[in-house]
Amino acid sequence: MAIPIRTGRGNYLLDLVGDAEMGGDLVVLQLKLEHQGGIERIVFRCRIARVLLESQLAEQPAALVERLAPWIVQEFEQVREAALKSIRTERQPYELSFDRDRAGPF
């Protein structure tokens, strides 16, 4: 279910795209940030180390997205720019990683 977030650029929806990848030490989510007016959409990936997650949370991608949403609001400009530039220039989705050194919202 898409989570509405309010940013300086207007209202966006943060949503999961496809199925989460649950193998090994990482949980990988493919997410999209879409402007509610339809003028912008960016797809990016989020890699979360399993050690940061409680075992129940790790199996619930929707709950992970809900946990991530407030952090995305805080870091919106940086994530948006990195994701846009990654997809424009590098032609691959931006990868946002969370691990022991950088736990973010987890």
Place this chain on the structure above:
Amino acid sequence: MSLQLIRPDINIDFVGKRHIFIAISTAINLAAILLLIFVGLNYGVDFVGGSVVQVRFDRETSADKIRGALAPLNLGEITVQDFGKSGHEYLVRFEKVSNIAGLGRKLEEALNKSFGAKAAQVVRVESVGAKVGKDLRRDAIGAVVVATLFMGVFIAMRFRNVSASFGAGAVIALIHDILVVTGALVMSRLQFDLTTLAALLTVIGYSVHDTIIVSDRIREDALKRRREGLASIMNRAINETLSRTILTSGVAIVVLIALLALGGPILRPSAFTLLIGFITGTYSSIYIASPVVLFWERRVKIGTLSRAA
């Protein structure tokens, strides 16, 4: 014991070899102009306006099939461009879309209807009003032109007691630098957006700064050595400032190489622009600006620079 990267008594004949480098620079500039005319910069949506939708397919497809799949949506004139992933990724550009709301979703539904469920994924949608894009492009060109002209006028005024041709030398060096950088951007196909424009304006500022350093030393030496020929004075000034030029530029270039290699996608286009710009800016201060002054002075038949500052 002091560290000397460049000998204090270095005496390279820069002025004597200027014809070779002017010929090379002219060839590069002509190539850049041809590239700009026939290939063009890869403008970001900021400068083009309209909407860009980047679509990824799970199988190879063609632009014609995509156009066919989108035709029922009646979205006006569209351009479909292969994004270079062996027919798996395309850019769909719309100049004008009457109803932009949910554009990404509409496209995804239409494409999945045609290609199969989940066959197509819209990974990026960007929209800028067509007028905004046009205005930004006009303003960007204006900013570069105005910056270049004002630099030239300022230098001509500051060095007028010696020769107004220093201003002309600076402007021609700047035009050379802009052409080299934009030519490199055309060849690299890096997107030209607002941050790249900011980098280009930074290159203009840096290049003229380096030119002023060399010109100021020429002015200083000209006042001290009134009987010496202009070419000799220029050569001496360039050699005297060589150490400072190489060390300052060298340090900046090392940083930019690091940014280019490690800066990631946000910094890459700007780092690339700055790197090419700083290298060519250093080169043009020596091989373009000074020879232009020499050419101008000799054509006007002024023997030695004799006016006091």
